[in-house]
Amino acid sequence: PATFIDHQREERCGYPEVIYGLHKSAERILSASREILKLKTNVLISRINQEKANILITEFPDAFYCETAQIAYIGDFIQKFDSKLLIISAGTSDESVVKEAYYSALAFGLKPTLIQDLGVAGLHRLLAYKDELSQADCIIVAAGMEGALPSVVGGLTTAPIIAVPTSVGYGANMEGVTTMMAMLSSCASGLSVVNIDNGFGAAYAALRMIKTFEKK
Amino acid sequence: PATFIDHQREERCGYPEVIYGLHKSAERILSASREILKLKTNVLISRINQEKANILITEFPDAFYCETAQIAYIGDFIQKFDSKLLIISAGTSDESVVKEAYYSALAFGLKPTLIQDLGVAGLHRLLAYKDELSQADCIIVAAGMEGALPSVVGGLTTAPIIAVPTSVGYGANMEGVTTMMAMLSSCASGLSVVNIDNGFGAAYAALRMIKTFEKK
Amino acid sequence: PATFIDHQREERCGYPEVIYGLHKSAERILSASREILKLKTNVLISRINQEKANILITEFPDAFYCETAQIAYIGDFIQKFDSKLLIISAGTSDESVVKEAYYSALAFGLKPTLIQDLGVAGLHRLLAYKDELSQADCIIVAAGMEGALPSVVGGLTTAPIIAVPTSVGYGANMEGVTTMMAMLSSCASGLSVVNIDNGFGAAYAALRMIKTFEKK
Amino acid sequence: PATFIDHQREERCGYPEVIYGLHKSAERILSASREILKLKTNVLISRINQEKANILITEFPDAFYCETAQIAYIGDFIQKFDSKLLIISAGTSDESVVKEAYYSALAFGLKPTLIQDLGVAGLHRLLAYKDELSQADCIIVAAGMEGALPSVVGGLTTAPIIAVPTSVGYGANMEGVTTMMAMLSSCASGLSVVNIDNGFGAAYAALRMIKTFEKK
Amino acid sequence: PATFIDHQREERCGYPEVIYGLHKSAERILSASREILKLKTNVLISRINQEKANILITEFPDAFYCETAQIAYIGDFIQKFDSKLLIISAGTSDESVVKEAYYSALAFGLKPTLIQDLGVAGLHRLLAYKDELSQADCIIVAAGMEGALPSVVGGLTTAPIIAVPTSVGYGANMEGVTTMMAMLSSCASGLSVVNIDNGFGAAYAALRMIKTFEKK
Amino acid sequence: PATFIDHQREERCGYPEVIYGLHKSAERILSASREILKLKTNVLISRINQEKANILITEFPDAFYCETAQIAYIGDFIQKFDSKLLIISAGTSDESVVKEAYYSALAFGLKPTLIQDLGVAGLHRLLAYKDELSQADCIIVAAGMEGALPSVVGGLTTAPIIAVPTSVGYGANMEGVTTMMAMLSSCASGLSVVNIDNGFGAAYAALRMIKTFEKK
Amino acid sequence: PATFIDHQREERCGYPEVIYGLHKSAERILSASREILKLKTNVLISRINQEKANILITEFPDAFYCETAQIAYIGDFIQKFDSKLLIISAGTSDESVVKEAYYSALAFGLKPTLIQDLGVAGLHRLLAYKDELSQADCIIVAAGMEGALPSVVGGLTTAPIIAVPTSVGYGANMEGVTTMMAMLSSCASGLSVVNIDNGFGAAYAALRMIKTFEKK
Amino acid sequence: PATFIDHQREERCGYPEVIYGLHKSAERILSASREILKLKTNVLISRINQEKANILITEFPDAFYCETAQIAYIGDFIQKFDSKLLIISAGTSDESVVKEAYYSALAFGLKPTLIQDLGVAGLHRLLAYKDELSQADCIIVAAGMEGALPSVVGGLTTAPIIAVPTSVGYGANMEGVTTMMAMLSSCASGLSVVNIDNGFGAAYAALRMIKTFEKK
Numbered sequence A, B, C, D, E, F, G, H: 001p002a003t004f005i006d007h008q009r010e011e012r013c014g015y016p017e018v019i020y021g022l023h024k025s026a027e028r029i030l031s032a033s034r035e036i037l038k039l040k041t042n043v044l045i046s047r048i049n050q051e052k053a054n055i056l057i058t059e060f061p062d063a064f065y066c067e068t069a070q071i072a073y074i075g076d077f078i079q080k081f082d083s084k085l086l087i088i089s090a091g092t093s094d095e096s097v098v099k100e101a102y103y104s105a106l107a108f109g110l111k112p113t114l115i116q117d118l119g120v121a122g123l124h125r126l127l128a129y130k131d132e133l134s135q136a137d138c139i140i141v142a143a144g145m146e147g148a149l150p151s152v153v154g155g156l157t158t159a160p161i162i163a164v165p166t167s168v169g170y171g172a173n174m175e176g177v178t179t180m181m182a183m184l185s186s187c188a189s190g191l192s193v194v195n196i197d198n199g200f201g202a203a204y205a206a207l208r209m210i211k212t213f214e215k216k
């Protein structure tokens, strides 16, 4: 068969295998979902477009689907952790990425708050949320273009920061490569970075952190 | 003056300003050190070569200096946090990077353990440390060449993983750019990545996490 | 005429000219196929989409076509060699590439076995096939994203390994360029690499090896 | 002869030809200087190292030379324009670049003020100079690493901003290419950018602006 | 909400927030427009395609829209500044970019003149406009391919020059990256550069300059 | 107006302005054609697709159009030069490029011969045309993939060679960038190279050579 | 300790761990050599310069060292395999790479023949060795610049071909990256490629093949 | 032996094998020179530094050597062709490249004229040589930075133009890669381009042209 589900992933890595839908047919997504649901009570599917989602929903009518986030989720969203996860973005155009992070976090049982459009061209917008920044246990910061927001946030807080470069921009932005390289070169210390548009990965990094430390 | 020390950085970001020595003259490093020591009891200097370190040590004879790590530290190493920080590398050639992470962590008051040369070409070496992996609260994984080690570690543990690409390799490795891009593209979920050879940044990311969660 | 068939290629290189369909019109593919079939009993066409394949099948109704692999084959699949060719992939998403390798190998008269979805994020999946790995005479390893699988396989076996980077991934993956560069930088010794998504080329490299050594 | 001095450049472009010393021998620099001084009363030489400068000074003992800026100037610094040119940098490591801008501006007859080390990791440093920012007629902003400073300045002021990426950083910084690309992708509107480390060019852009508008 | 309008931007940066339409839905564009029009009398929208513009025009039937420039503007075009802004292009193919600059400038209250198709392959075309060049207070120069036009203009005038690389070209042009890099490497001194195809940004840079200097 | 036809181009550069259709609307192409035909008896249009060509042909029913080459020509093809121009390609997939060169050459009055599919994987195909190679006065060599053909031709002949990289290939071929870079790095001396897929430019380079030398 | 020797590598991968000397101090190389020699009778060290080799030879006076190849070997060269390994290069400048391959092959117990300077600019040189080509069981082909040689060899033989790009060239060659990308894009089928200048890896790929097939 | 001289190259390609000295030892250069001089009366060596040249001159005291051009020549410079080869450069800094072209041309028996420092920042310098441009049979145009000069020359003349990008510049110039890409993207038709700094290759391209056409 084309798929070999990793049924022990939750035990080892903290969460069951997530289906990456981008390069898969609806049929492959469906059979992988059924396979995972044999042993688990829910399944998360990332990068699934409306067309494939429609097919999924035919079989699983209660499935959650967000087109902006390209995320589907079969099962209940149940909060399992108390740490405060703050997700912020630089602009409205980053919406799909922060929503991927937000719904992934919900699926993981985390407690996320989402605040959008706080880019550095209008600093007062970010500064209006100083309390949220200082109370957060973990901050996911998504930005496109020059990717300056995580650096500024990094200079304002002690919390762990996961920077998500987005592919928002054009020309010299190189479909987010410039943003990513800029974030990796940040003058603010202790930022760490995930792949371009990888809201899912950012939420997972938060899960690793929160699960490990809350467990203690 | 050329330098404007950020004296509130510890309050905001969890650690005082660290001097980045690479593009600075010994003189600039010295004056910045003196400036920081007016208000703080210790100062960390990264990317400082032997020649500049010698000048520093003339004025501060008790300063710690590790040439492999290119790190100098004036002050006492005092452990302030209990979480287990595991630092591992893929090969002996990554030594300078993991030592930069190690001594930075010591300076931050963290409790690091360093295990080197666990690359995936001989998997049994990593598997011999399964206990250390599963007990760690945070894992820094440095690797050069194709940068596969963090993916494998990511598939074995729940702990937060900070991947550090190193510039070890040649040709297609592109001085670590390939390693970095590979780590950002990892099939293991929830890794986050810092700049090439940035052992310091990895340790700082660990500090943000540990300081935030231990404080709770 | 636009096409000059190299009728001696089998004698020189071990297999007749294969038609690369990507940039050719259906008409050009058809006339080249007819030209080759004047002197040979079969013809292999790679990178041919469904639409062009339909036209081909109108003229050659017995032709084999696999849309996933984008491969067409006119003639019989006849096994000519006994060596064990193992083809493995890291994920379900790599399916089109390993199927291109698989059907090319069949057309070449090789004896391929295909096992999919053995990526390093769940190492036990690969380790479950240790016997297959150690008995193989040649291993084709396809992977996308960070391309770690060939390094791990390289550390487990003596057999020749042909690594195939796939364009599965996004962002820092750079449509497979990162995967390819990573495989070329592998810490495991003696891997060799073919072009991104080049399942056909990997199978041909296996053919060169097996034909040369079995002939002895 | 190897050099063809453009004696009308001042009339056309606002300033006589400047000698770009990087790829020229001391001898070529000397003969070009003599040639320019036949018709003009001063000459500016950029990218000239200490060794070549020493030879220049033997012939022109009153020449000004700044090693940090790699700039030599034969003649008097005479202020000709009243507009306020503010030059700021993100870090001490950018010193050579802002000094190249500063001394070029002095040679051009501009009225520059230089303030260093105002990087976004400690925003209060920049905000302490809000008055200088709002009173400036033109602002040159130099930064390395992720190059976020011009975006933040761009969000705080109406003045024209010339962003200068510096090659300060390592790894993903790509010797300033990332910084440059980031600045060109800025979310703040109306920034314009010059080449990496091109303090001279930034000052010249200021000269074009100030000379044109003061003349009116 | 997904959008957080920066209502103080005009006071700080000289012009109200402009809506960047490329990655936004028609609905997001509409709600942001309404939000801005609560406090301002006009709104500028860049990178908005015909389809989204149609929806906008349904609500704001008097809105201006230029498909070539992908610009929409709700409000009156009122000239507020007297400085001469000259906008020139190298070829007919650059039309969309210079029109973006032209209509942005009109919306900003500037006084732009547009002359197209003056590329260096037929120098007499540019030289026919020597008067316009020498009388301009600011020149925006757009070019694709090798981007030579700004260098030639830079050698003919004292005025400030804002170079706009366009994505016109193919192959080695790299969708305008080559043009942009070439402009940044210009042998003519004092050019400054904006992002590829960024006519809007060039006009904004002109606004910063003209507003600052006319105000004096 | 958007277009400023360079009516003296033939006198200066040997051939009237050619309309580059890729980024132009049918309407712009038509008006430029009419403008050129006011003073010249024919006009060449490159990179014009079938749809735009249809509109052109409505007005100029005698126009020549080749969809493969994306070339339109209004006027008569009249041979004006006697030198032998040989155009060869490595594969059938390069057809559009060599046809662009071929029809451009015809329009220029040159005497081209076209031989396709002589790639180095079957050297005897090229060697079968040794006479044509040695009698040619100028050779255009188009190849995609690794671009080896010009090097081999360069080692067999004295004639001037214009190498045309094509975008035929995938993955590591980088849409022809690899081919182009390889040709520029050729071990055969005295090759010169034009842009990727630039059959038109190659023919024009031949025109410059032949026109200059036949005129003598 | 910094080094964790993989003592089972020979059993798993066909040859003991080889010490990669490039980023290691002489001291680290020495201690790793001693560690390996505890269990094995010989040790191979790659990328070791003259200075480090001198220190090695002080302790192991019988060690073999070739400065051109940057290879040291402690132990006896004993032939263990009968297959014919042909190593060829395009030019004299590739000497260091083919010698790295040659001495690695000798250390592995293979039977290599080395023929240099057979580049495609003078095809008769390669054709003079047609017998050697057709009798070889495996061919390593090293070339720099445009890397055309493996394609030509690939079109002449059935044997497995391992292409080694070298960093010989300048400018567009990009320190061998162009060569590598070109080889991966070869029009000849079934070539596989190793890293730039990786003579060692090519020999190891030959070892995997020969060891596996001779064992049968 | 490491070197296999191609003694028939003059008969095939118009000039005997030239020794590329960059990656060769003095010893290899010497033995290749001796080998060529067995059958020919002169030998050209490119990219040979002063140190290696000194050793060459010890054996061949009459050898010509130009350090700027890094060219050595053993034999007499004898003019064999009458066509006018014009070599021009944009700046003094391009001197080494145009001198490489100049001395190569002399060695080839061509009749070159060299005019330096005609860059587009001061157009009148080029226009002062309009007669030389219009009388030339072939023009080599070297430029660094943005590489605009060939485009301007291309718009002024009918003669064949060989553009040579030089590595003069910094930052965005990417060591000449930007210049090269820009030249390949020129808006002037019919330019052809050689590798970065490849003055030798440009002269050889001129030789191919002139030899072929003068022979007729």
Ligand SMILES: Nc1ncnc2c1ncn2[C@@H]1O[C@H](COP(=O)(O)O)[C@@H](O)[C@H]1O
Binding pocket: B090, B091, B092, B093, B094, B117, B119, B121, C186, C187, C188, C189, G017, G018, G019, G020, G021, G046, G047, G198, G200, G201
């Ligand atoms: N020339 C070489 N090129 C690439 N890899 C090598 C080379 N020589 C040895 N290696 C491998 O590189 C790895 C280096 O890891 P380490 O020496 O621990 O940094 C080991 O697995 C070696 O077997």
Ligand SMILES: Nc1ncnc2c1ncn2[C@@H]1O[C@H](COP(=O)(O)O)[C@@H](O)[C@H]1O
Binding pocket: A017, A018, A019, A020, A021, A046, A047, A198, A200, A201, B186, B187, B188, B189, C090, C091, C092, C093, C094, C117, C119, C121
């Ligand atoms: N949005 C995502 N980005 C990156 N990786 C993902 C994403 N979603 C799932 N994955 C992981 O990607 C891998 C895909 O492998 P496969 O689905 O077998 O091709 C699995 O390990 C998934 O857990």
Ligand SMILES: Nc1ncnc2c1ncn2[C@@H]1O[C@H](COP(=O)(O)O)[C@@H](O)[C@H]1O
Binding pocket: E090, E091, E092, E093, E094, E117, E119, E121, F017, F018, F019, F020, F021, F046, F047, F198, F200, F201, H186, H187, H188, H189
């Ligand atoms: N196929 C082609 N490739 C490159 N340049 C071309 C081509 N066809 C025409 N050109 C030239 O490209 C320039 C285009 O400028 P414009 O048409 O005004 O945008 C003109 O100078 C044309 O002569």
Ligand SMILES: Nc1ncnc2c1ncn2[C@@H]1O[C@H](COP(=O)(O)O)[C@@H](O)[C@H]1O
Binding pocket: D017, D018, D019, D020, D021, D046, D047, D198, D200, D201, E186, E187, E188, E189, H090, H091, H092, H093, H094, H117, H119, H121
């Ligand atoms: N620091 C600098 N950066 C860029 N261009 C410069 C610099 N200094 C001078 N230039 C210009 O670079 C060109 C160099 O040409 P040349 O000196 O003839 O090689 C001249 O037009 C100078 O005005």
Ligand SMILES: [Mg+2]
Binding pocket: A090, A091, A092, A117, A119, E003, E004
């Ligand atoms: Mg916004």
Ligand SMILES: [Mg+2]
Binding pocket: B090, B091, B092, B117, B119, G003, G004
């Ligand atoms: Mg090791």
Ligand SMILES: [Mg+2]
Binding pocket: A003, A004, C090, C091, C092, C117, C119
């Ligand atoms: Mg899977």
Ligand SMILES: [Mg+2]
Binding pocket: B003, B004, D090, D091, D092, D117, D119
């Ligand atoms: Mg600082």
Ligand SMILES: [Mg+2]
Binding pocket: E090, E091, E092, E117, E119, F003, F004
């Ligand atoms: Mg035009």
Ligand SMILES: [Mg+2]
Binding pocket: C003, C004, F090, F091, F092, F117, F119
């Ligand atoms: Mg063919």
Ligand SMILES: [Mg+2]
Binding pocket: G090, G091, G092, G117, G119, H003, H004
């Ligand atoms: Mg040779």
Ligand SMILES: [Mg+2]
Binding pocket: D003, D004, H090, H091, H092, H117, H119
């Ligand atoms: Mg000059």
